[in-house]
Amino acid sequence: MKSKLTMLIAIGIALSACGTAPTSASNPDALARGAAVKTLDGGKLDSLPTGPVYIRMIRFAQPAGYVINSKQHVPSVVYVETGVHRLTLNGQPPIDLMAGQAMFHQSVTHTHFNPGPGPSVWYSIAIWPSSARGQPLVDKIAQAAFESDDIVRDGLPQVAYSQVLRQVTLAKAGTPGAHRFGGLSAFYVLSGSVTIKIAHRPSVTLSLGEGLAVLPDIALQEMNSGPGQAVFLEFITTAVGKDFEVPLQQPPAA
DSSP, rough: OOOOOOOOOOOHHHHHTTOOOOOOHHHHHHHSSEEEEEEEEEEEESSOOSSSSEEHHHHEETTOOOOOOOEEOEEEEEEEESEEEEEEESSSSSEEEEETTTTEEOOOOOEEEESSSSEEEEEEEEEOOOGGSSEEEEEEEEEEHHHHHHOOOOGSSSSSSEEEEEEEEEEEEOOOOOOEEEEEEEEEEEEEEEEETTTTEEEEEOOOOOOOEEEETOOOEEEOOOOSSSSEEEEEETTTOOOEEESSSSOOOO
């Protein structure tokens, strides 16, 4: 637990450092406004799977009392959207995660249990080898909520990586500002709609239950494009030694 806490503190310090406000020369349209960014959990990968990879977010609508015994698979993050989720890793004491909480875990056998009293909706979020596409999911209640295209490994060195899951809440017309991630990023909308401006590409608008993956070092800016609040997840995988996030002084060039 101490090492876990130390790692999360380090992540928090890094994110705070990366969130330093841009200089006064910034275009006002590139600045953050009406945004709250919360780091949910993170961990370290010794390496990525070999060969092409893809990001997959699996959604589970789990009834009360339902148990899923999961075999060992790639390191992943469990995120709970509603209800309570009890995660037991390789015989360790169970951990109860409430709505809005997440936990990173390594490749170990584990059990997912809904202690009730009502249903629970949660996600398993991870980078998978592309060879896993088409294989049966762990349980009949599992559904692939988002799957990215295959990602070639040319821009992803074979080194250690950090993974972080963040939740971003945007007020009407809000934005976390223009920025670029040093790693591979994926976005998934939990409520409302979000338009993502991406350098030298058409903007993409995501609605509830839709996702998008973006390669490292690409300028982007997420904006709330709906009439009310928008909430989305950011899943970011960064090679050790690269900047996690760099704020930009200008919006992404069209």
